Amino acid sequence: MDKPLYIDKRLSVPPHAIATSAIRASGPGGQSVNKTNSAVQLRCDLNAFHINETYRRRIARFRDSRITDDFVIIIKAQTHRSQARNLEEGLLRLQSLLRKAVYVDPPRIKSRPSYSSQKRAVKKQKRRSEIKAARGKIRDW
Secondary structure, three states: OOOOEEEEOOEEEOHHHEEEEEEOOOOOOOOOOOOOOOEEEEEEEOOOOOOOHHHHHHHHHOOOOOEOOOOEEEEEEOOOOOHHHHHHHHHHHHHHHHHHHHOOOOOOOOOOOOHHHHHHHHHHHHHHHHHHHOOOOOOOO
C-alpha cells in the first residue's frame, strides 16, 4: 500500500501505520488449502501517526473487539481465494470501521406538529370519546 487510506476530510491513515501479513485461511478449501497463504491480516497502529484528540476519544469509546487496548486495530480477511482481493477487502473493512467510530449524528432540530395535524388529532380524540361514551348505560327518562 503506497497511498493513505482516507476516512473523512480530516482523518487519513498513512501507509506506514498499516502492516499486512499473509496467513493461512481457516475453513474448508481445495487441494492448495494447506500450501497457500491467501488470508490477510491487517494491523493498523493508531499510535503511529497523529490523530485529532476528539477522534481519538471517539475511537476509544467505540466498542469493537477488533480494537485492542494498545490502540491497534486487527482485521483478518479470508473470504476470497486470492490474497490481493483479501487485502482489498481488509482495507475496506478498516476504512468502514474507522468511519463508524468517528461518525457523530447531526444534532436533532426540534419541530412542532402542524396546525392541521393538531386539528386532526383533536377531531380523532373527540370521535373516539363519542364512541366510548355511547357504550355506557342508556338512561330512559
